[in-house]
Amino acid sequence: MLSKTHTKYIQSLQHKKFRDETGLFFAEGPKLVGDLLNGAACICKEVFALEKWLLANPGMPARHPDTRFEMVEEFELEKISALSTPNQVLGIFEKFWSEKEPLLTGKISLVLDTIQDPGNLGTIIRIADWFGIKHIICSENSADLYNPKLVQSTMGSLGRVNMIYTELTGWLTRNKHIPIYAAALNGKPVQHFAGTKECMLIIGNESKGIQPELLALAGEIITIPKIGEAESLNAAVATGIMLSHFTN
Amino acid sequence: MLSKTHTKYIQSLQHKKFRDETGLFFAEGPKLVGDLLNGAACICKEVFALEKWLLANPGMPARHPDTRFEMVEEFELEKISALSTPNQVLGIFEKFWSEKEPLLTGKISLVLDTIQDPGNLGTIIRIADWFGIKHIICSENSADLYNPKLVQSTMGSLGRVNMIYTELTGWLTRNKHIPIYAAALNGKPVQHFAGTKECMLIIGNESKGIQPELLALAGEIITIPKIGEAESLNAAVATGIMLSHFTN
Numbered sequence: 385m386l387s388k389t390h391t392k393y394i395q396s397l398q399h400k401k402f403r404d405e406t407g408l409f410f411a412e413g414p415k416l417v418g419d420l421l422n423g424a425a426c427i428c429k430e431v432f433a434l435e436k437w438l439l440a441n442p443g444m445p446a447r448h449p450d451t452r453f454e455m456v457e458e459f460e461l462e463k464i465s466a467l468s469t470p471n472q473v474l475g476i477f478e479k480f481w482s483e484k485e486p487l488l489t490g491k492i493s494l495v496l497d498t499i500q501d502p503g504n505l506g507t508i509i510r511i512a513d514w515f516g517i518k519h520i521i522c523s524e525n526s527a528d529l530y531n532p533k534l535v536q537s538t539m540g541s542l543g544r545v546n547m548i549y550t551e552l553t554g555w556l557t558r559n560k561h562i563p564i565y566a567a568a569l570n571g572k573p574v575q576h577f578a579g580t581k582e583c584m585l586i587i588g589n590e591s592k593g594i595q596p597e598l599l600a601l602a603g604e605i606i607t608i609p610k611i612g613e614a615e616s617l618n619a620a621v622a623t624g625i626m627l628s629h630f631t632n
Numbered sequence: 633m634l635s636k637t638h639t640k641y642i643q644s645l646q647h648k649k650f651r652d653e654t655g656l657f658f659a660e661g662p663k664l665v666g667d668l669l670n671g672a673a674c675i676c677k678e679v680f681a682l683e684k685w686l687l688a689n690p691g692m693p694a695r696h697p698d699t700r701f702e703m704v705e706e707f708e709l710e711k712i713s714a715l716s717t718p719n720q721v722l723g724i725f726e727k728f729w730s731e732k733e734p735l736l737t738g739k740i741s742l743v744l745d746t747i748q749d750p751g752n753l754g755t756i757i758r759i760a761d762w763f764g765i766k767h768i769i770c771s772e773n774s775a776d777l778y779n780p781k782l783v784q785s786t787m788g789s790l791g792r793v794n795m796i797y798t799e800l801t802g803w804l805t806r807n808k809h810i811p812i813y814a815a816a817l818n819g820k821p822v823q824h825f826a827g828t829k830e831c832m833l834i835i836g837n838e839s840k841g842i843q844p845e846l847l848a849l850a851g852e853i854i855t856i857p858k859i860g861e862a863e864s865l866n867a868a869v870a871t872g873i874m875l876s877h878f879t880n
Contacts, residue, residue, distance in 0.1 A: 507866055507869065510862050510865070510866070511862070511865065511866075511869060512860070513860045513861055513862035514856075514858055514859070514860055514861075514862040514864075514865055515858075515859050515860055516859030516860035517860070539862070539863065539864070540862075540863065541861070541862045544860070544861055544862075574876070575880050608762075608876060609879070610762055610763075611762070611763050611764030611879055612760070612761045612762050612763055612764035612765065612792070613761055613762075613764075613789070613792055614758050614759070614761035614762040614787070614788075614789045614792075615787065615788065616762075616787070617758070617759065617762055617872065618755055618758065618759075618868070620866070620869060621755065621759055621868060621869055621872040622872075624865065624869040624870075624872055624873050625872050625873055625876040628822070628856060628873040628876070628877070629876070629877075631857070631859055632823050
């Protein structure tokens with residue numbers, strides 16, 4: 385039986401303030417919780433699961449002696465879940481360790497300017513993981529990495545991509561030995577960049593684009609040629625298209 | 633002042649059943665309502681707007697003599713809106729006319745197998761509109777084109793792409809003079825298909841992929857090469873990547 389205090393404490397992790405204070409976040413569903421439990425990078429503190437999940441995963445408690453497993457009823461899971469349809473299990477994890485000043489030489493990295501929609505940022509992390517991108521540098525006003533919606537939308541890629549939140553102008557200036565590319569309108573077609581091995585690619589906020597001071601630092605502006613009439617592409621879709629041409 | 637009956641009738645359009653019965657749907661926000669009002673393909677029956685919107689768009693009623701414009705208060709807009717933050721204006725439109733048996737020769741068309749998430753389908757329509765795709769053929773169990781979430785996520789591309797809901801096996805068989813390609817794992821790399829001018833590209837449900845009987849009809853299986861570790865790509869992202877290589 386989940387106590388009222390415990391329920392409130394888990395609910396509080398839906399808010400960034402409490403995630404920052406505790407250094408914890410939560411993830412839900414058999415697939416995602418399983419991936420994070422089995423991932424090397426992640427320390428799991430507690431798992432709250434329906435009997436069904438515990439029966440389907442009998443070896444879990446023995447393989448994770450430092451994790452507390454608690455069986456809960458459906459109505460209890462509903463209380464602590466952030467999903468409209470709670471899905472068997474919720475795990476509380478320690479935030480990932482992040483490499484603050486990684487070596488970007490010889491790599492393609494992403495620089496995200498104000499991606500505020502958690503679902504969009506989660507999808508970008510999943511795309512980065514598909515294309516083998518190791519580092520994403522986000523502006524400080526980007527969606528929080530541990531927002532429940534973001535965690536769910538990464539589909540298990542969370543923790544496989546190093547995420548850095550920082551002031552971008554300073555970051556780009558410090559790392560300007562790496563070519564800086566920006567995804568924007570009226571640049572060179574993305575097809576010209578097939579075989580790119582090293583760059584920092586700036587992706588902008590969907591409605592506002594890339595801030596002028598960041599755009600000014602870019603050595604190349606890259607454009608996805610438009611044939612039809614849509615006004616823009618979703619930031620995650622644009623990221624996927626750019627990376628697929630770079631790694632061509 | 634919006635009557636109770638009128639409020640209920642607008643609210644009922646959140647349900648497919650009532651949209652099908654009335655042949656109507658609604659869209660929200662100055663940008664989207666403006667785009668649809670100004671688009672040639674769309675007949676607008678009614679507009680419910682805050683005074684602010686009416687003042688900012690003084691010429692609208694004169695340009696649309698067949699549309700009824702009504703000023704509403706914020707609390708009334710909240711009642712009829714499907715958005716968590718209502719945005720100035722809601723318009724009620726007649727569903728688009730759809731071309732049921734278009735000529736697909738010399739064109740790239742999309743065939744969507746069970747894309748059930750309205751946001752995903754809306755994003756795919758927007759991508760199709762960017763790349764100049766004229767026709768999307770959806771399985772009958774796909775998200776409804778006039779679902780409020782879908783309408784919002786098309787960002788104005790709704791009505792610029794012809795949407796057909798039909799049984800896909802029959803469709804593909806009838807149109808098999810057009811090359812059938814399928815986006816799936818373990819196929820030829822998408823880069824080999826640069827310059828594709830004519831095909832029907834099948835995109836599958838994210839969790840289940842493409843149904844075996846549809847996959848069997850495909851002349852080519854096309855794959856987005858994976859470098860990292862993510863298990864899959866979002867269906868809309870995969871669509872964007874494929875189309876950007878075809879139109880290379």
